Structure formats: structure tokens, C-alpha cells
Amino acid sequence: MTNMAAAATTIMTARRRVTEPCDVFLNHRCRDTKKTVASLLYDHLRRNGFNPFLDNKNMKPGDKLFDKINRGVLECKIGVAVFSPRYCESYFCLHELALLMGCKKKVIPIFCDVKPSQLRVVNNAKWSHEDLRRFRWALDEAKYIVGLTYNSSKGNLSEIVNSASEIIIGSKIELENEEHMQMHHHHKNMPAIAL
Secondary structure: OHHHHHHHHHHHHHHHHHHOOEEEEEEEEEHHHHHHHHHHHHHHHHHHHOOOOOOHHHHOOOOOOOHHHHHHHOOOOOEEEEEOOOOOHOHHHHHHHHHHOOOOOOEEEEEEOHHHHHHOOOOOOOOOOOHHHHHHHHHHHHHOOOOEEOOOOOOOOOHHHHHHHHHHHHHHHOOOOOOOOHHHHHHHHHOOOOO
């Protein structure tokens, strides 16, 4: 293969990756988990044929921040909320979580170095009362979803990434089966057209 053909293949692969809708949205606090759970889970999901959304992997200069994030959430089938000690300090983390919960996406929580009872929305004067209400509602909903826990001082990072991947794969299969059953039920109830 010539250098030109290799470059064209690389460009086509990159374009396909950019235009394919994401199926898993990784919601996380960069400072706490980008170099550990979030990036490793992203890479593991890519190797398993998924098209996950991770901000630093899917966004490029010139992208409109909220448009890109909101589209990723709306396109996805599954959201993974990687909660960490400073998660609730981030407007973007809480905005993404509120959008995932508001769209009734399947959300899989991973509690990294934090217990659900420790998660509280901080009163940030820059955030509107409506944002604070949405964030508190979403966080309260998410804290009561059964999730995975990871303690970085005792846990095995590989195990949490593998466990999360298996749960995501199983969840995607369940969602696809439900969609298939709904479509089958819809078509079954459609009246026949006489020719």
C-alpha cells in the first residue's frame, strides 16, 4: 500500500469514527479519572467494537462544547457516570449527568474513591437555581442505581475496567433486544395492506 493510500484509509477511518453516533457516553471528572478509569474504559470499549464518547478523545479544536456534549448524550444508548471525590465541583459533569438522567438513558455508575452518600452538589454562585435543582435531582437519582465501586488504594484497575465493560456489553445487548421486541410488536400490530 502506498503512503497516499494509507493516508486515505486513515482519513476515512477517522471520518467514520467522527460521524458514527456514540453508543456509550463516559461522564467523568477529568482531574480525577481521565488518566485511569475513563481512558482505559474508552480504549477497552473501542477494542470491543463500541464507539464511546470521551471528551478528550472525541472533541477537537473548533467544536462547540455544549453542542458536541449534548449530541453525544442524545445519541448514546448507555451512560457511564464515573463518580469521584471532586465530581460534584464540575458544572460539565453535573450537566452531562442531568441530561443522561433526563433523557432516561441507562446509566451505569462507577464510584471511584467515593461513596454514594458522599456525593453532594456544591452551592456554586455561578450556577442558576434551575441548574442546581436539575443537578441535585440527577445526582439523587444516580446515587440509587446499583453500580460498581473502586478504591484506588486497594482495587485492581484492570478488574474494574473489565467488569464495567462486561456490564456495558450486557446492557447494550438487553437494550437492542428490547428495541427489537418493540419493533416486532409494532410491525405485528400494523394492518395488512391489500394489493
